[in-house]
Amino acid sequence: MHVGLQHYLAVSMILFCLGLLGVILRRNLLVIYMSLELMLNAANLALVSFSRFNDKLDGQVLVFFIITVAAAEVAVGLALIVALFRKRQSAHVEDLTSMKL
C-alpha cells in the first residue's frame, strides 16, 4: 500500500493518544511533562504532513513557532517544578493538591 497523508496522520494520532495517556496516567510531574512534549510533537507531525501534501510551506512555519513556544514552555515549566520541589520535596502529583480548598 502506497504511503499517503493518511498514514502520517495515523501515526500522529496514535502518538497524540500515547501522550494523552501519559498525562492522565503517570504520576511523576517530569514524565507528565515529557508526555506533553509527545503530544506537541504529534501535532507537529500532522502539520508537516499537511504542509507536504498540500504543497504549502505555511504549515512548516507554524511548526517552527510551536517548537519555539514549546522550548519556552519547557523552560518555565521546569523552573516551576524546581521551585515547587524546593517547597514540597516532592514531584508527585498526588502530593500536590493545594488547589483543593
Add this chain to the structure above:
Amino acid sequence: MKYEILPWLILFLPLLSAAVITLFTLRCKTTSSLISIGAIVAGFVMTVVFINANGFHPAVSETMTNWLNFGGPLQIDFGLKLDALSLMMLLIVTGVGGAIHIYSYGYMDEDPSKARFFAFLSLFTFSMLGIVLANNFVMMFIFWELVGVSSYLLIGFWYEKPSAGDAAKKAFITNRLGDFGFLAGILMVWGLLGSLNFGVLKGAMETNPAALGCCATIAGLLVFCGAVGKSAQFPLHVWLPDAMEGPTPVSALIHAATMVAAGVYMLCRTLFLYTPDALHVIAYIGGFTALLAALIAVQQNDIKRIIAYSTLSQLGYMVMAVGLAGPTPAMFHLTTHAFFKALLFLSAGSVILGMHHEQDIWQMGNLRKKMPITFVTFLIGALALSGLWPLSGFFSKDSILGQAYGQHNYLLFIIGVFIAGLTTFYTFRLFFVVFFGQEKSKAASHAHESSLVITLPLIVLAVFSAIGGLIGIEGIYHYNFPIEGEQSAGFIAALFEPFKASPVAALLGLLAFAIGLVAAWALYAKAATDPLPAKLGGMATAMKNKFYFDELYEATFIRAHDGIAAVVNWIDQWILEGCGIGLVRGGTNLSGRMLRHLQTGNLQTYAFLFVLGVSLVLYFVLRK
C-alpha cells in the same frame, strides 16, 4: 405680569434653606435658625411686593413649565397658580409661618437639635407653599405627601420620647389612608376628563357639568378623602390630638394654621368637582366632626389637647361651610382661624415655657399676674375664637352660620350655633382655670413671663386676630368665588355688615357666646378641680376618653389589619420563602455540594475532565 420670578423664589427659598442647613450648618444653631427665618420672611416680603404690583387678581394666573411629557394624554406640568385664593394663602403661610419661625427661635433656644428643627420647618414651609401654588393635581399630590413627611418629621422631632414617635407614625399612616382615596380620586378625574390642570378641569366642568357622568359623586368624595385625612375630619380625626406631642411651634404652624388648612384649601380649589350629593356628605361630615371635637374638648385637661380639639372643631366648621357651597366663608374662617389659633397655640407655648413644660391645666392657675402679656394675647385669641363682636372670629363664624341659614339647612345651622356655645365654654374653661383662681402647684407660683422674641409674634398675631375680620379678607376671596350682591365698602359699614346680612345668625351666634361664657364663669372661675364629671356622669367619662375612638379603632381596624398581616406573613414565610425560595436555594445548595466532590485538587482529574470537555466540543464541531 410684573415680577414673574417672585413666586418661584418664594416657593424655592425655603427648600434652599432646608438644604443649606442640612448640608452645611447643622452644627451652628444660630446661623441655621437665621437662615430659615430669613427664607420665610423674605418670602413674606416678596409676596407683599408681588401683590402690590399685580393685585390679588393677576392678569396671567398661571406660570408653568412642562415637567413630564409621556406622549399620550398624560402631561404633567410644574406650574404655579396665582389667583386670589393662592395669593391669600401665600400671605397666611409666609406671614403666620414667619411669626411662628421667629417665635421658635426663642422657644427652641435650649434644644440641642435646634438646627435640625429649623431645617424641618423650612422643608415644611416649602411643601406647604407647593400645595398652595400647585396648578395641577399631580403636583398638589406630591407636595401633599411632602407635607405629610415633614409633619411626620416634626411631630416626631423629640424622637427619644416613645409617645412622640408613635404619634408621628399615627399621623403619617392615618394621612396615608386619606391620601389613598385622594390618589384614586385624582386618577378617576384624569381618566374621565383627560387633564390634571385645575384651570382646564374647571373649564371642562363648566362647559359640560355632566362630564364626569355617573361617577361624579364618587370621584368628588374620593378627592374629599384627601381632605378628610389632612384636615383631620371624622373618621380620620384621631391623629391630630396625638400630634401635639411635637414642639408647640409645630402645633401652631402645622396643626393649626397651615397643614390642616390644606384640606379645606384643596376643597375650595377643586370646588367645581363636587355634585350636590357630594357636597351634602361633605357638609354633614364637617358638622359632625365639629360637634364631636367640641364635645371632647370640654373634658380634656392638657392645654395643648384642648386647643387641638378646638382646631378639629373649627376645621369641621370650615368643611361644613364648603359643603354648604360656601367656599368664601370657609376660606375666610380659615384665614382668621390661622391668626387666632396660631396665637392661642403660641400663647399656650409661652405658658408651657413659663411653667417649665407642665401641660396639665389643673397644675396652673392665677397666671394673669405672672404673665401679663401672654394673658392679654391669650384673652384676645380666646375671644376671637369664641366669636365676640368685633373680633375676627365673629365675622368668619357668622358668615358660615349665615351660609347655613341662607341655604335653609337648619339642622346644620342649629349644630353650628350649639358648637359656637360649646367653643366659648371650653375655651373659657381653659382660660379661667389657667389664668384665674389660685395657683394649683408650686410651678404655677414660680411662673415667669417669656422673653421678647416670644411675646413679639404674640402681639403681632393678636393684632391680626383682632382686626382680621374687618380688613376685607372676605372680599378678596370673592375674586375666586364671585357672588351676587354689592360688596360692602367702608370700615363702619363692614363693622355692622353681618347684622344687616343675616341678623338671625349674628344674634344667635352672640347669644351662644354669652351663654358659653356665663356657664364657664359659673363653673370654673374659682374651681380647683373639674366640677363637670360629677354633673354629667358617664357622658363626661366618654368625652374625656374621646368617645373611645382610639379604642374602637384598636379593636376593629388594627386588629383586622394585624390578622391580615399575620396571614400574609405566613404566606411569605412558608409559601414564598419556604417553597419558592427554599427550592431554588436548596437546589443550588445540593448541586453545589455534589459538584464540590469534583474539586479533588488532583491535577490529573482536572486533565481528565478537560479532555472530556474538549472531546465534547470536538464532537459538536466535527459532527456532520
Add this chain to the structure above:
Amino acid sequence: MEQINNLISGGAVTDLLFYVFAALTLLCGLLVIANPFSRNPVTSAMFLVLTIISMSGLFLLLHAFFLAAVQILVYAGAVIVLFIFVIMLLDLKEEQRRRIRFFGLFAGLLSVGIVFSIFIKCLSSAKLATEAPANAHDGETYALGKLLFTNYTLPFEIVSVLLLVAMIGVILLSKKKLE
C-alpha cells in the same frame, strides 16, 4: 543531496523507510510513558530523545529538512538536556510503585478512547490525498526563511519577545527568595 532526494522520492524505499521510522517513533513513545523495566525518569527522557530523532526522520521523508534539523537541535539538544539536568538537580529517587488507581486507569482509557474514536471517524470520513505533489519547493530552507521574514514577520517578532519573557520568568522563579 540530489541522491538523497532521489532516494526518498522513490516509491518502495520511501515506503519502507516510513514504516521503519513510524514504528520506531510509536515504540519509543510508548516506552516514554510506560516502561515495564524501569520507572526511572531518566529512562523516559532517553526514549523521548529516540522518539524525537525518529520523528525527524519522518520530517525528512516529508521534505522538511530544515525542521528535521531544528527538531534535533532544539529538542534533543536543548529540551532533553534541560530535562536531564532537572532530574539530576532534584535528585529524584526511582519512583516507587504505588497502588494502581482503578479510577485513574479507567479515566485515562476512557478519555483516550473517546479522543481516538473521534480521530478515527474524522480520518475515515475525510478524502485525503495519497499522492504527494511533485517537488515544488526545491531549496526549501530558502523558501521557508523568506516566508518567515516576509509574511510572518510580526509573529516572529512576538515569539522572540515571548522567549525573552520566558527567560526573565525563569530567572525570577529560580531565585531562592522572591523579594
